[in-house]
Amino acid sequence: MSDGNPTAAILIIGNEILxxxxxxxxVQFLARRLAAIGHRLEEVRVVPDVPERIIRAVNELRASYDNVFTTGGIGPTHDDITNECVAAAFGLPLEKHPATWNMLANRLGENFNASRQRMAMMPRGAKPIKNEISIAPGFSIGNVHVMAGVPNIMQSMFLSLVTELNHGAPILMRAVHGVGVREGSIAAGLGAIQQKYSTLDLGSYPFYGANGGGVAIVAKGTDPEALEAAIREAGALIAAQGVTAIPGEQAS
Amino acid sequence: MSDGNPTAAILIIGNEILxxxxxxxxVQFLARRLAAIGHRLEEVRVVPDVPERIIRAVNELRASYDNVFTTGGIGPTHDDITNECVAAAFGLPLEKHPATWNMLANRLGENFNASRQRMAMMPRGAKPIKNEISIAPGFSIGNVHVMAGVPNIMQSMFLSLVTELNHGAPILMRAVHGVGVREGSIAAGLGAIQQKYSTLDLGSYPFYGANGGGVAIVAKGTDPEALEAAIREAGALIAAQGVTAIPGEQAS
Structure with missing residues (x-):
């Protein structure tokens, strides 16, 4: 892969996944959007709703990657503990974010009870991430971006956040596949292509379908010409098996 | 959650996810099957096809959990490096597994080339995990269980492995939901139920649908009576909002 692209990790705070x-x-939404702005997603972790586990993961990931995106645990219920855990990870006080507090108080009126007030508590210095769907925002603190777990809310937050992030060269994918090819028959040739195009990641993915199995070769990287060349050579490998090399990935 | 249940982690070795x-x-398949045999899934990690990243993750996870299940990276191509990385993590030589070697040699004949031979290389002392779909097995070494990434192959391997694992008390889920309930309105009551039933994990999950949004309350644990009682009380909370409490989760 190209160097110079910012790196990223996703931390999913979610008993419901585990x-x-x-x-x-x-993950797939974020992975694709991050690739488009040139962030290399290098790790995903899912941890339970347990404070010490969340705090440790936040600290390990923010030390290792340029940006960390968390999802989940920012609602009003007892199992929503992300805000306080992120504050603890940074060693910052969790306090009222005045603009968020006032906005929620105005919108919710007498329903702005103690449980909902927790959604206006952020680590000192946090910057809200706008939520177009259900109002209560996420926030960024340092290189950690705290978002909702509900997909459409998370997506709204990410699309608001994305303009704030630094952008690298987009990470592109190109693919070719052949029906009836066996991975083991093209593995040696594929390894040689990977060696030749060392700035790319070349992946080999068998597929199995009603219309027959085969292999898709997927190249990933920031250099469009290298991608085209590597995929052309991978296609030639497939063709050398007596099989038609079809651009893109199989419809599955 | 109940103590005494074995703990588990999943390590996904997969550029294609990232x-x-x-x-x-x-993850969802394994999470449900692990719960059924009483394993508490406590972490999922996705790492790229990079040796040092895989080795470090294997070692961190096998030190932290009773069992680690890896998926991906056990095929014949250059990006299939799980076997050698797991061997390196354990400090064991990677060597021919004779029974696997012989089986593949017999099945594949002259197609058993150098690339495919890599699928018969395992850490010394590994025990194969049967693959009913595409023959080449996974393996267990210590508390690490190495499986394919292709879902139906992984599932075949897990179902063969499951009889070898120790089983704990099944981790059960019970749920109740109400359409039109807002999380923030029942959060305080729900927190009190969680405190009362401290051996359970009580989760609150908002949903949004064409027929209206609401909240599902999900309790997880090994004590069926506590689960029923907690969910009954959560249902009463929902009913106190003037909403019908419906057993189970919403159809989404």
């Missing part, structure tokens, strides 16, 4: 109750729907 | 190319389909 229990199998919920299928995560945030 | 690039957003692929939507993970393994």
């Amino acid at each position: 229990s199998g109750r919920t299928q995560d729907a945030n | 690039s957003g190319r692929t939507q993970d389909a393994n």
Whole structure:
């Protein structure tokens, strides 16, 4: 992969993923959006709603990556503990964010009870991330960006945040596939292409479908010409197996 | 949560998840199956196909949890490096597993080339995990269980492995929901129920749908009577909002 791109990690705070109750729907959205702005997503972690686990993960990830995006745990209920854990991770007091407090107080009136007031508590110095869907914002503190877990709310927050992030060269993907190719038959040739195009990540992904199985070769990187060349060579490998090399990935 | 249940982590070795190319389909399957055999899934990590990252994650996770389940990176291509990384994490030589080598040699004949031979290399002392789909096995070494990333192959491997794992008391879920309830309105009462039933994990999950939004309350734990009681009390909280408490989770 290209150097010079900012790195990123996602921290999912979510018992509901770990229990199998919920299928995560945030990683793929964020992964694609981050690639588009040139952030290399290098790690995803899912941790339970346990303070010491969240605090440790926040601190490990923010020390390791340029940006950390958290999802989940910012609502009004007892299991929403992200705000206080992020404050603790940074060693900052958790305090009323006045503009958020006033906005929620105005919108909610007498319903702005003690539970909902927790949504206006942020680490000192945090900057809100706008929420177009359900009003209560996320926030950024340092290189950590705290967002909701509900997908459409998270997406609203990320789209508001994205203009604030530094952008690197977009990370592009190109692919080619062949039906009937076996991975083991093209592995040696593929390894040689990866060595030749060392700034790219070349992946080999078998697929299995009603219309027959095969292999998709996916190249990822910031250099469009290198991507085209590597995928052209991968296509030639597939063709050398007596199989049509089809641009893009299989419809699955 | 109950103590005494074995703990587990999932390590996904997968550039294809981090690039957003692929939507993970393994966590939810494993999470549910692990809960059924009483394993508490406490962490999921996704790391790229980079040796030092895989080795470090394997070592951190196997030191922290009773069992670690890895998915991905065990095929014949250059980006399949899980076997050698797990061996390195354990400080064990990677060597031919004779029974696997012989089985693949017999099945593949002259197609058992150098690339495919890599699938018969395991850390010394590893025990194969049967693969009913595409033959090449995964393996267990110590408390680390190495499986394929392709979902149906992973599932075949896990179902073969599951009889070898120690089983704890099944971790059960019960739920109740109400359409039109707002989280912030029941948060205080819900916090009190969580305190009362401290062996359970009580989660509150807002939902948004064409037929109206609401909240689902989900309790998780090993004590069926406590689960029923907690969910009954959560249902009473919902009913006190003038809303019908409906057993189970909303159809979404």
